[in-house]
Amino acid sequence: MRILFIPGNSPSPIFSHASLAHAARSCGHEVIVGGIEWVLPDIAAIGLPAVKIADVTEADAAEFMGSAPPDPAEQAAAVGRIYSQIALQSQEPLLRMAERWRPDLIVGGSMFYAAPLLAHRLGVPAVRLEWDRVDAAMYAPGAREVLAPALAERGLDALPDPALWIDICPPGLREPGQDRGRRPMRWLPVNPQRTLEPWMYGKGDRPRVYITAGARLFGGEPLSHMARAVADLGVEVVIGAPERVAADLRAELPGIDIGWVPLDVLAPTCDLILHHGGGVTDMTALHFGVPQLIVNQDISGDAMGRLADYGAAMMLEPGRHGAADIAKACGRMLGDPRFRERAGTLAAEMAALPSPVEVVGLLEGLAGG
Structure with missing residues (x-):
């Protein structure tokens, strides 16, 4: 056929x-x-x-x-x-x-x-x-x-x-x-791959927050804003970005791993995924049972709202996307195991x-x- x-x-x-x-x-x-x-x-x-x-x-x-x-x-x-x-x-x-x-x-x-x-x-x-x-x-x-x-x-x-x-x-x-x-x-997640480094499939002692704004991103400002918002929370930050914006971000945010990372490898090591409401990011997080914080969502707002209502995510309201808002939401989600539990229930549903x-x-x- x-x-x-x-x-x-x-x-x-x-x-x-x-x-x-x-x-x-x-x-x-x-x-x-x-x-x-x-x-x-x-x-x-x-x-x-x-x-x-x-x-x-x-x-x-x-x-x-x-x-x-x-x-x-x-x-x-x-x-x-x-x-x-x-x-x-x-x-x-x-x-x-x-x-x-x-x-x-x-x-x-x-x-x-x-x-x-x-x-x-x-x-x-x-x-x-x-x-x-x-x-x-x-x-x-x-x-x-x-x-x-x-x-x-x-x-x-x-x-x-x-x-x-x-x-x-x-x-x-x-x-x-x-x-x-x-x-x-x-x-099931499928991504372009690259040679893996140990930090991609294993993490240290700090909670890991993955930040992305999707494959259609043509400027790094949204990623920089989100990364700076969580900088004082004592977390490890990984930024996923196409290479067309990653180079400038590396110069701006030294000490953070930035670039194309296969999310099917990285996601199981994450404690929280902070993103824009992108479809594949959302589905990958659901597959691995990772809680999500949704910032700057647009046409995906209704779908992401259902996830937040279920208890596996938080979605910041329009006009509440400032650094303090993001930091407060991240801190709450990382400190409350119920988000991970609800995300895990959805992952089990998908696996069946x-x-x-x-x-x-x-x-x-x-x-x-």
């Missing part, structure tokens, strides 16, 4: 889809992952075959993020529009690829635009695989603006429903009715879900392979 994955337009969905893609390859199936120009190195870095579907570069992504509206609803609509534009741009390259390598099945990310369009043209099943816990319905208003004319040309009123919808949210964080029509899958290998069996049933 040939499976084409089209996860999304940033590194995070690439990493999140990787466990199912690898599982399919391990079961003997052929896999190709489609991505915009920016993410092709990330696909290759996790050992998957990559094909370019659109000429969208890292600079293009940075420009879009820099101009995104601050209001969460407007920002979500803008993301829906740009993802839909890329989905339409990608159709011809994908069709040309299919002339040489025709997929039996197409797996798309939560902004489910490119995959069902292509699957409809090719007459093959499409699968929707969530890559984080954020409700992608918020992107729909912007997406409809762009997709409506193209769908009408194809005789469609809306995007075709997926033949299979796979959800990775732990049961304790699902909204009522969220699992209706969906099949669960155990989410069907593995990616089991889900490959569902894919085989769809494609008759």
